[in-house]
Amino acid sequence: MTGEVDRPEAASSGPSSPVPADGAAVPTVDAPPETQAVSWRHRHLLDVDALTRAELELVMGTTDAMTEVLARPIPKVPALRGTAVTILFYEASTRTRVSFEVAAKNLSADVVNIAAASSSVSKGESLVDTVRTIEALGADMLVMRHSASGAPYLAADVFGGSVLNGGDGWHAHPSQALLDLYTLRSRLPGGSLEGRKVVILGDALHSRVARSNVWTLTAMGADLWICGPATLLRGFEGWAARGAAGRRLTVTSDIGAALKDADVVMALRIQKERMASALLPSLREYAARYGLTRERLRAASPDVVVMHPGPMNEGVEIAADVAVDPRSVITQQVTNGVAVRMALLYLLAGARAGGRERGA
Numbered sequence: 001m002t003g004e005v006d007r008p009e010a011a012s013s014g015p016s017s018p019v020p021a022d023g024a025a026v027p028t029v030d031a032p033p034e035t036q037a038v039s040w041r042h043r044h045l046l047d048v049d050a051l052t053r054a055e056l057e058l059v060m061g062t063t064d065a066m067t068e069v070l071a072r073p074i075p076k077v078p079a080l081r082g083t084a085v086t087i088l089f090y091e092a093s094t095r096t097r098v099s100f101e102v103a104a105k106n107l108s109a110d111v112v113n114i115a116a117a118s119s120s121v122s123k124g125e126s127l128v129d130t131v132r133t134i135e136a137l138g139a140d141m142l143v144m145r146h147s148a149s150g151a152p153y154l155a156a157d158v159f160g161g162s163v164l165n166g167g168d169g170w171h172a173h174p175s176q177a178l179l180d181l182y183t184l185r186s187r188l189p190g191g192s193l194e195g196r197k198v199v200i201l202g203d204a205l206h207s208r209v210a211r212s213n214v215w216t217l218t219a220m221g222a223d224l225w226i227c228g229p230a231t232l233l234r235g236f237e238g239w240a241a242r243g244a245a246g247r248r249l250t251v252t253s254d255i256g257a258a259l260k261d262a263d264v265v266m267a268l269r270i271q272k273e274r275m276a277s278a279l280l281p282s283l284r285e286y287a288a289r290y291g292l293t294r295e296r297l298r299a300a301s302p303d304v305v306v307m308h309p310g311p312m313n314e315g316v317e318i319a320a321d322v323a324v325d326p327r328s329v330i331t332q333q334v335t336n337g338v339a340v341r342m343a344l345l346y347l348l349a350g351a352r353a354g355g356r357e358r359g360a
């Protein structure tokens, strides 16, 4: 993963590509993606570490256009008609899998869903053979989740179309980070994260959501804090100490310092299924020391935005009343996932069709 990346030249915008005030040309999403002049150049979406601020702005602007589509009486456009999208998940999911499926259908793509447990994977077929088989069956785009970090990179090596990472091991969850960014921009005054104190609280060690959010939130100027028990912060301290130029990242076990005047708090799920023994004395002790409660939130800004990527362990990392507090945007995160994933499918389809093929 790289911290410093070049900004691409702004693409010229044709009459069908409105240009918002920030200069990023946004596609007209009713039309096929290959007809649009936009600066997206990535064939795959494997992580967000290489996305420039201008590319993040393009995803946000395209998501705005998709949100407008979703507000129509018939929330559908023909943009991906004739495109075959296969969704291959080797791990459980509700939000990511369903929202990618809804997003692809809203774009008029043909969608196939494969649950690894009921596929030939259960007979010992390798990931590479599975991906080759999916391509032979006509897939143009592959959305995949895998328990092994890096698995989507292997798939991208052998797949002729576009691969979108729906979460790989502890490594990355790019579409989640982008929907988190979109949700925050829609909620924070002025729609900007510049200088805002954002706290990611909890099991960062096992969290692909935290790792991807480090890149997007700091790229947009947030003052990012990662907080939890020391055993669940391993690796992040070194990351913060190295410090990518211009990015603000603090890692601490001091929850009082982290929550003080916070503008945003994102609680992370305690990932019991990935937890080796002895990382935590007990869930009860974790909840007592790091659980996000109303009382703890009093240290934060009065207008603090509360987030959680889901699924939640209520009463462990977040109290049930905090999850439904008016300051919580947890439901909006889920809803925004559809528009963000529509934008990603659209942009990647355009890069593939336009020959702007470059790994991301």
Ligand code: CP
Pocket: 092, 093, 094, 095, 096, 097, 167, 176, 309, 310, 311
């Ligand atoms: N946030 C998230 O990835 O949720 P799912 O596991 O339900 O997809």
